Amino acid sequence: MGPPIQISQNPDIRYLGRILGDVIRAYGGDKLFRQTEYIRSASVDRHRGIAGAEAIDPGLEALSLDDTIAFVRGFMLFSMLANLAEDRQGVAIEPEATMAAALAKLAADGVDTAAVAALLDAALIAPVLTAHPTEVRRKSMLDHKNRIAELMRLRDAGAEETSEGDVVEDAIRRQIVLLWQTRPLRTEKLFVADEIDNALTYLRDVFLPVVPKLYARWEKQLGRRPASFLRVGSWIGGDRDGNPFVTAETLRMATTRNAAAVLSHYLDAVHALGAELSVSSALAPVPPAVETLAEASGDAALSRRDEPYRRALSGIYARLSATHAEIVGKSPPRPSALAGEPYATPGDFRRDLVTIAGGLSASGEGQLGGIGALGRLIRAVEVFGFHLATLDMRQNSAVHERVLAELLSVSGVCADYRALSEEERVALLTAELASDRPLAAPWHEWSEETAGELAIVHAAADVRRRLGTDTICQWIISMAQDLSDLLEVHVLAREGGLWRSGAEAGATNLMVVPLFETIDDLSRAPDIMTRYFAMPELGPQVRVRGYQEVMIGYSDSNKDGGYLTSTWGLHQASQALTPVFEKAGSAMQLFHGRGGAVGRGGGSAFAAIRAQPAATVQGRIRITEQGEVIAAKYGSADSAATNLEAMVSASLLASLEADAIREDDHPRYAAAMTALSDTAFAAYRGLVYETPGFKDFFRAMTPIAEIATLKIGSRPSSRTKSSAIEDLRAIPWVFSWAQSRAMLPGWYGTGEAFAAFKDPVLLADMAQSWPFFAALLGNMEMVLAKSDMGIAARYAALAGAVDGHEAIFTRIRDGWNRAHDGLLAITGQTRLLEKSPALEASIRLRLPYIEPLNLLQIELMKRHRAGETDPRIAEGIQLTINAIATALRNSG
Numbered sequence: 001m002g003p004p005i006q007i008s009q010n011p012d013i014r015y016l017g018r019i020l021g022d023v024i025r026a027y028g029g030d031k032l033f034r035q036t037e038y039i040r041s042a043s044v045d046r047h048r049g050i051a052g053a054e055a056i057d058p059g060l061e062a063l064s065l066d067d068t069i070a071f072v073r074g075f076m077l078f079s080m081l082a083n084l085a086e087d088r089q090g091v092a093i094e095p096e097a098t099m100a101a102a103l104a105k106l107a108a109d110g111v112d113t114a115a116v117a118a119l120l121d122a123a124l125i126a127p128v129l130t131a132h133p134t135e136v137r138r139k140s141m142l143d144h145k146n147r148i149a150e151l152m153r154l155r156d157a158g159a160e161e162t163s164e165g166d167v168v169e170d171a172i173r174r175q176i177v178l179l180w181q182t183r184p185l186r187t188e189k190l191f192v193a194d195e196i197d198n199a200l201t202y203l204r205d206v207f208l209p210v211v212p213k214l215y216a217r218w219e220k221q222l223g224r225r226p227a228s229f230l231r232v233g234s235w236i237g238g239d240r241d242g243n244p245f246v247t248a249e250t251l252r253m254a255t256t257r258n259a260a261a262v263l264s265h266y267l268d269a270v271h272a273l274g275a276e277l278s279v280s281s282a283l284a285p286v287p288p289a290v291e292t293l294a295e296a297s298g299d300a301a302l303s304r305r306d307e308p309y310r311r312a313l314s315g316i317y318a319r320l321s322a323t324h325a326e327i328v329g330k331s332p333p334r335p336s337a338l339a340g341e342p343y344a345t346p347g348d349f350r351r352d353l354v355t356i357a358g359g360l361s362a363s364g365e366g367q368l369g370g371i372g373a374l375g376r377l378i379r380a381v382e383v384f385g386f387h388l389a390t391l392d393m394r395q396n397s398a399v400h401e402r403v404l405a406e407l408l409s410v411s412g413v414c415a416d417y418r419a420l421s422e423e424e425r426v427a428l429l430t431a432e433l434a435s436d437r438p439l440a441a442p443w444h445e446w447s448e449e450t451a452g453e454l455a456i457v458h459a460a461a462d463v464r465r466r467l468g469t470d471t472i473c474q475w476i477i478s479m480a481q482d483l484s485d486l487l488e489v490h491v492l493a494r495e496g497g498l499w500r501s502g503a504e505a506g507a508t509n510l511m512v513v514p515l516f517e518t519i520d521d522l523s524r525a526p527d528i529m530t531r532y533f534a535m536p537e538l539g540p541q542v543r544v545r546g547y548q549e550v551m552i553g554y555s556d557s558n559k560d561g562g563y564l565t566s567t568w569g570l571h572q573a574s575q576a577l578t579p580v581f582e583k584a585g586s587a588m589q590l591f592h593g594r595g596g597a598v599g600r601g602g603g604s605a606f607a608a609i610r611a612q613p614a615a616t617v618q619g620r621i622r623i624t625e626q627g628e629v630i631a632a633k634y635g636s637a638d639s640a641a642t643n644l645e646a647m648v649s650a651s652l653l654a655s656l657e658a659d660a661i662r663e664d665d666h667p668r669y670a671a672a673m674t675a676l677s678d679t680a681f682a683a684y685r686g687l688v689y690e691t692p693g694f695k696d697f698f699r700a701m702t703p704i705a706e707i708a709t710l711k712i713g714s715r716p717s718s719r720t721k722s723s724a725i726e727d728l729r730a731i732p733w734v735f736s737w738a739q740s741r742a743m744l745p746g747w748y749g750t751g752e753a754f755a756a757f758k759d760p761v762l763l764a765d766m767a768q769s770w771p772f773f774a775a776l777l778g779n780m781e782m783v784l785a786k787s788d789m790g791i792a793a794r795y796a797a798l799a800g801a802v803d804g805h806e807a808i809f810t811r812i813r814d815g816w817n818r819a820h821d822g823l824l825a826i827t828g829q830t831r832l833l834e835k836s837p838a839l840e841a842s843i844r845l846r847l848p849y850i851e852p853l854n855l856l857q858i859e860l861m862k863r864h865r866a867g868e869t870d871p872r873i874a875e876g877i878q879l880t881i882n883a884i885a886t887a888l889r890n891s892g
Helices: 011-028 030-048 065-089 099-108 113-121 139-156 168-180 192-222 248-276 288-296 308-328 346-361 372-384 397-410 422-432 448-467 483-494 503-507 519-534 539-545 554-561 563-584 605-610 628-634 637-656 665-688 694-701 730-739 750-756 760-769 771-786 789-799 805-827 837-865 871-888
Strands: 124-130 393-396 474-478 511-516 547-553 587-593 620-626
Touching (some): 011 030, 011 168, 030 065, 065 837, 065 871, 099 113, 113 637, 192 372, 192 628, 248 308, 248 448, 288 308, 288 346, 308 346, 308 448, 346 372, 393 448, 397 448, 397 474, 397 483, 422 483, 448 483, 483 519, 511 519, 511 587, 519 547, 519 554, 547 554, 547 563, 563 665, 563 750, 605 620, 605 637, 620 628, 628 637, 665 760, 694 789, 694 805, 730 871, 750 805, 760 805, 771 837, 789 837, 837 871
Parallel strands (some): 124 620, 474 511, 511 547, 587 620
16 A cells, blocks of 8 residues: 555545545556656645755656656646545535524524515526536546545445445546546547537436435425425537527427426336335325326226236326327336326426325325335426426627627518617617517518527527426626616517516516626616516516516626626626615626636625625525536535525525625615725736737736637637637636736735725724624635735736736736735734635645645746647646646536
């Protein structure tokens, strides 16, 4: 046995690290093991401040290209295993983030469970999976990691063997060997179909079994059966913003594959219930409703003539089998031998299950009723329907404008729609919405873009007819900037019958959702929504539906205005929208477009939800989950349950808790934040958008060009062919800064704001008393702890050919120092994360492993950019990107 590949207080990390060291020596050779161990121990010693360990790159120069690739894989695998171990210990989850803890806290504040239940009856809490490309690891790697997690749970329970008879310790080692021998990089670009299948894995294997179990737990804690408020959404197959590969075909593909998965799950569950419910009518009373189901089933088997529940379930299975054939287009793998009519709606299927449950509850103590497997199935049908996950449609407002201009021109309504002023557009569109007359002549040959959008509209309408209106509920408008942007989508939706006029149609119409992304757009959101609600064609529909969604974007607002201004702008927009919705008589449903990195709204979801302004949650919230965050939060049943419960408990607290700050503190805190934001905004814009050469500096310093070569997503990294930062997607912007360890989007401008503010006592008071400001500082503190200006300086040297590169980096480094010092002064700490020991230990564990990867990445980038064509150089760069992202965890 070799010495451990690392040192940690976490016993799981020590255990898995020791096995990894053994595997590296056994399969990579003793030389590689000794090189790896030397670099590891030297880097750890340097970070511990041990005398004589000052060298920043010990041993790296001795690595050949083959050695480098193998070394990087080893460090990447250690980080992956460390992540697994920490997730098992719940390092990233707040201990109070449970339903039970939330109920206890609310009860202490005088809020009883009846008030909680009333809130949940009208609530919607939904994680929404997206295909945003920040997951650098192949699914094969994640599968092996998840299998190790399962085996570790067996080890915890004292099991010596798996159910297949394998020795648990040997099985863990075998999985780590497989990880070592599995290619970590994709060789082919992902297609939308791949993204659909990847998401389906989480939906089918994690969400489907986990969510009903959570409801069963909450039912006990609440003392009553809550409404099905927790649901799941997806963008994958419907998000066309900047992705030409998302089409009507992919929309049909996503919804059909999801339907096939959930119907197969139901069929298996009904089949299992049929095997279990052997209740004989000779031994238990059978209600007439169950007898009616049994008689209608067509099951005339003599062996089951006195078993009405089995016969009824045979009929239910036959109807489900027919439903599968109708929706999916083929029979299920195990079709029914009986004939059955397809279910028209999931509600009809649920009604039959409830009849079974009611019959079982009618006798004795009712212990066979709506609990156990049958109760979980009924809950699953309520949550997942026949669609599994609600699929959002999304497109950029500029595309809507071009498509509608063509429709209006060809139909003779308006020759040049794009030349109209905003008020002229609103007047024209309002007149159009007065009728349900379509604009698109089916015989006309439309442009490729318009034809594609019309095909999407008609595909969505067909899907809703086949699978139910819950399948597609929202059409999201990226870069919504004016009222006309919303009205355009109503007119386009009308083409397929997704929107109809008249108040009564509001309950079934597709909901049009503006996404406000830039700082200016966020500030205009209240006025736009006020005008929207005031329209007689739309306001009554919203009131019939009962709620309206608005999406707010963290990523582009950050790229536009910097971390502090973006965070404050989102907070202010949420607050300013609240009275608008109250006046309109509509519940507000905010959809938070968050990423994994702090620069894209990442960080603790529990803290972020609790920090929302008063009255802005009220039980209704949707949040995007994307990239590496999906695997981290929902990669296993245990992790998914923990994170979903954190989301729900935070939403309850944000909705029902008393305001954390005193009424008279609101204006002075808000004034302080506005002053901080103004200073930070000026500093950020001054650096990023007003400094000559900054765009070239960014592209030379960071590995953004190299990131573009990774096969991690189906869509381009930029919305246009422009190289301007304005046109760059926020994901590669943040991801690139994280790789170079500067992490500028998560803190730049805050240091200048703190230094210029003249009342440090007030800021300290805000940090103690205001959850919003505490969360803002906490997320920034994590980013500062993961950044490293020494490493960043080495990346900055890559930009040596850019005029003024030294001055630019000096501004970045000085800004980091001001942010660091200002944060410590406000929080009263002597070092970063002093008050967060678990997070501090987690980050400190990783830093010695990330630093050598950064240094190797820099060297390989130099050689690649100098024109060296050895394919191992490009492979090495991609591996370092993968390994650094794995170690940093939330970098995209």
